[in-house]
Amino acid sequence: MENDNQQAVFFAEKDKILFVDDDPVNTEHFVLSFEEEYDIITATSGEEALEIFHRQPEISVVISDQRMDGMTGVELLSTIYARHPDTVRIIITGYVDVSDIIDAINRGHIYQYVLKPWDIVQLRLILEQATQTWRLTRENQQLADALREKNRLLEEANIQLTNSETRLRNLSGNLLHAREDEQKRIALELHDELGQSLAALKLQIRVIEQEQASAAPSSREELVIRLQELRNAIAEIIENVRRLSKNLSPVIIDDLGLDSAIEYLVDQFTDLYNIQCLRKGPAAGVIFPPRFHLHIYRLLQEALNNCGKHSGATMVELVIQPEDDCAILIIKDNGRGFSKKEVLAIPVKERGIGLTVMTERAKMMSGTIAVHTAPGQGTEIIFTLPNTHAGTDGKPGQHG
Numbered sequence: 001m002e003n004d005n006q007q008a009v010f011f012a013e014k015d016k017i018l019f020v021d022d023d024p025v026n027t028e029h030f031v032l033s034f035e036e037e038y039d040i041i042t043a044t045s046g047e048e049a050l051e052i053f054h055r056q057p058e059i060s061v062v063i064s065d066q067r068m069d070g071m072t073g074v075e076l077l078s079t080i081y082a083r084h085p086d087t088v089r090i091i092i093t094g095y096v097d098v099s100d101i102i103d104a105i106n107r108g109h110i111y112q113y114v115l116k117p118w119d120i121v122q123l124r125l126i127l128e129q130a131t132q133t134w135r136l137t138r139e140n141q142q143l144a145d146a147l148r149e150k151n152r153l154l155e156e157a158n159i160q161l162t163n164s165e166t167r168l169r170n171l172s173g174n175l176l177h178a179r180e181d182e183q184k185r186i187a188l189e190l191h192d193e194l195g196q197s198l199a200a201l202k203l204q205i206r207v208i209e210q211e212q213a214s215a216a217p218s219s220r221e222e223l224v225i226r227l228q229e230l231r232n233a234i235a236e237i238i239e240n241v242r243r244l245s246k247n248l249s250p251v252i253i254d255d256l257g258l259d260s261a262i263e264y265l266v267d268q269f270t271d272l273y274n275i276q277c278l279r280k281g282p283a284a285g286v287i288f289p290p291r292f293h294l295h296i297y298r299l300l301q302e303a304l305n306n307c308g309k310h311s312g313a314t315m316v317e318l319v320i321q322p323e324d325d326c327a328i329l330i331i332k333d334n335g336r337g338f339s340k341k342e343v344l345a346i347p348v349k350e351r352g353i354g355l356t357v358m359t360e361r362a363k364m365m366s367g368t369i370a371v372h373t374a375p376g377q378g379t380e381i382i383f384t385l386p387n388t389h390a391g392t393d394g395k396p397g398q399h400g
């Protein structure tokens with residue numbers, strides 16, 4: 001309804017027609033003929049017409065005589081065409097002057113020509129078509145403008161959408177990384193903390209089994225003591241699980257510092273496997289940056305456990321070696337060694353993950369792990385951490 005009203009108002013507005021002729025008789029005739037239908041503005045020369053146009057560009061149709069003093073009709077309409085191409089341009093010309101305007105018509109500067117003397121019915125028709133053309137052109141232009149604006153908004157929305165998508169992708173990528181890192185960390189902790197404790201427990205139970213198989217009933221007291229020890233070991237594991245779930249970090253490092261933690265680890269190892277451990281070099285806590293202490297502890301833990309479980313060694317050497325531009329940690333046993341090729345040939349599902357975990361830890365510290373071994377030749381694990389000269393100045397680490 002509102003639209004209809006708007007349209008009614010729009011059509012009720014008279015179209016503006018600029019009539020240009022230096023003969024006042026013609027002008028009067030034109031005005032009298034069409035003033036009811038159109039809002040007519042008149043000019044007596046091309047120059048005056050341009051001035052009027054400059055002031056009121058909303059003119060639908062310019063209708064001009066060809067022969068005038070000064071600027072000709074064609075010159076006037078060509079100028080208007082250059083400035084306002086949508087205004088409909090009509091020329092009134094005598095038959096003899098037609099050849100003068102043909103070029104302008106061909107170049108699109110003139111919409112229509114009317115021969116003199118003009119017929120009022122014919123001219124009315126021409127003016128109707130001309131104003132209709134002007135309106136359609138204007139409506140088209142408004143639609144095109146609206147379309148352009150909509151396109152612009154769409155493009156903006158598109159850019160925002162792409163930006164949001166990129167942000168979302170980055171965010172989910174980060175989340176994924178964070179989750180993977182966290183999972184990796186938990187896997188390492190589970191392997192190192194729980195796996196080893198349970199393995200030790202299993203070993204203790206096997207020792208008891210073997211002893212019990214041949215024991216006299218009188219050794220019951222001893223069994224009670226053994227079971228008591230087992231209970232303590234289990235309690236320790238429970239405590240470890242509690243700590244693990246709390247912060248996934250072996251509390252002993254935080255409580256005592258890296259070197260005391262290593263000492264405790266080595267003592268446990270020697271007790272459990274009866275393998276002598278020789279320590280050489282400065283304190284690990286001084287050489288390795290505090291942020292890596294947990295990793296160092298875990299590396300050592302796995303290397304010692306492998307040595308206890310697999311090597312049959314009688315002796316293991318633990319060496320910390322500060323160099324100019326790096327720090328080196330060596331764990332070397334005199335056991336049976338192994339063929340790396342054979343171990344790698346074991347299907348992944350059945351293969352242990354200790355060595356892989358070590359390599360992962362080394363990577364996390366931007367360091368490297370090398371394993372030197374062969375059957376019958378013992379095993380040497382060499383961990384190298386580059387860029388540690390800051391740690392070799394004798395200043396103690398933050399732990400301990």
Ligand SMILES: Nc1ncnc2c1ncn2[C@@H]1O[C@H](COP(=O)(O)OP(=O)(O)OP(=O)(O)O)[C@@H](O)[C@H]1O
Binds near residue numbers: 335343352
């Ligand atoms: N010090 C060592 N002496 C002899 N063999 C070793 C030694 N260290 C590792 N190995 C051999 O390498 C294999 C792979 O060790 P890795 O630590 O990756 O797995 P695992 O100890 O068998 O199992 P997990 O560590 O997952 O409990 C071992 O099964 C063993 O055969």
Ligand SMILES: [Mg+2]
Binds near residue numbers: 305306352355
């Ligand atoms: Mg292992």
